[in-house]
Amino acid sequence: MPNTLTLTSPAKINLYLKVKGKRKDGFHDIVTVFERIDLCDRLSFTTNATGRITIACDHPQVPTGPKNLVHRVARLLQTRYNVSQGVDIRIQKVIPVAAGLAGGSSNAATTLLALNRLWHLELDQRALVLLSGEIGSDVAFFLYDCSWALGTGRGNEIQVLKLPRKLTHILVVPCVKLYAAEVYGALKFKLTRYRDNVNILFHHLRNNRNDISSLIINDLESAIIKMKPGLQKLKQRLKTLGAEGVMISGSGPAVFGLTRDSLQAQRLKRILLNTYSRVFVVRTL
Numbered sequence: 001m002p003n004t005l006t007l008t009s010p011a012k013i014n015l016y017l018k019v020k021g022k023r024k025d026g027f028h029d030i031v032t033v034f035e036r037i038d039l040c041d042r043l044s045f046t047t048n049a050t051g052r053i054t055i056a057c058d059h060p061q062v063p064t065g066p067k068n069l070v071h072r073v074a075r076l077l078q079t080r081y082n083v084s085q086g087v088d089i090r091i092q093k094v095i096p097v098a099a100g101l102a103g104g105s106s107n108a109a110t111t112l113l114a115l116n117r118l119w120h121l122e123l124d125q126r127a128l129v130l131l132s133g134e135i136g137s138d139v140a141f142f143l144y145d146c147s148w149a150l151g152t153g154r155g156n157e158i159q160v161l162k163l164p165r166k167l168t169h170i171l172v173v174p175c176v177k178l179y180a181a182e183v184y185g186a187l188k189f190k191l192t193r194y195r196d197n198v199n200i201l202f203h204h205l206r207n208n209r210n211d212i213s214s215l216i217i218n219d220l221e222s223a224i225i226k227m228k229p230g231l232q233k234l235k236q237r238l239k240t241l242g243a244e245g246v247m248i249s250g251s252g253p254a255v256f257g258l259t260r261d262s263l264q265a266q267r268l269k270r271i272l273l274n275t276y277s278r279v280f281v282v283r284t285l
Helices: 069-080 103-118 125-132 180-186 198-206 221-227 231-238 260-270
Strands: 006-023 030-049 053-057 086-092 149-151 157-161 168-172 244-248 257-260 279-283
Touching: 006 103, 006 198, 030 103, 030 198, 030 231, 053 069, 069 086, 069 103, 069 125, 086 103, 086 231, 103 125, 125 279, 168 231, 168 260, 180 221, 221 231, 231 244, 231 257, 257 260, 260 279
Parallel strands: 053 086
Antiparallel strands: 006 030, 030 086, 030 149, 149 157, 168 257, 168 279, 244 257
């Protein structure tokens, strides 16, 4: 009999992203603060006896073959652990694609967790994290049941942060596409001494300090805005409307801003929907 499991797959934003330099393996060493947010896809998994991996998705831009990270995860587990069963996967997309919100990486992590249960692999968290490194740098974060984490290395070395803070954001995803590899490739390094203010940000989050907007940074922004100058106008619009700490998330193009509460965020959403089709009010999950 086939077994079925349905899980939510949340997005993230990077409240802090510092690029320290390029690695020998072609990736970049970073320091980043991940925040899990309540913008979630929904994935359903049903085992089959044929050994086939099938993917169905309600979003036309999501590949349903081997290029999908979900497919790569399932195939990796099949071959690595000699699994004879297959799986039929249905993805209900809510997280915008290629937006700097790690929807694909989150889906991949959700697939690791789901198939570990459905195929009775009994892999512990450490083993799952090691496997995630073969799929993508952001995947590891979603294997931890936490709201906040510090990511180092490629972003795949995770330290869970026990922070009680819950933030509310206005989040806008303009209809342009950006891919992490292109953004990192366009990054220009300045020969300045590396300064790491991430511990100050932790202190402010831990102690519920309101003045965190000046501590939110993203080293990728200069490269992103050079590629997509219109994002600077979007950032300015959010600031004019009263959002604070306005920043591009990850490799973009999603732009978020801090709001005092959900009422302010909903007011901004109503205004921004006159110009942008993808506007969300999100909160720390």
